[in-house]
Amino acid sequence: MVVWGPSAKVLAEDEALQVHIKNMIDAGVVVKACKLCSDSYGVSVKLEKLGVIVKYMKELTDYIKEGRNILTF
């Protein structure tokens, strides 16, 4: 799952959502966040503490090129 844009801010501020994210990570889901977005909201450190991989998401282009199934909300 990729946290992209405004969702980074919501996640950093909402404890209930954070619990869900932690459970997902524990279950083996890889959760990444766009560093450019999370830096702009000033929440990168908070997301990293949750276990979210905060990085520049150039690889999204690779996902599209590989033909991966992508759902966007």
Add this chain to the structure above:
Amino acid sequence: MKCKILIAESMIILAVCFMFVNSVKAQSEKPGNEKLVIIWSSADRDVALQMVFMYTSN
């Protein structure tokens, strides 16, 4: 003699068709299709709880 040539040609055509079908099948079974990427962009809390997490958990 003509029969042998015809049989040989049919075998070649069959072999080419088989290879073509296999290459098409291999292309559609790319590893990328095994995983789902969910991009969560919405700032709506309900979208996260009702939609994003549901698909991610499943």
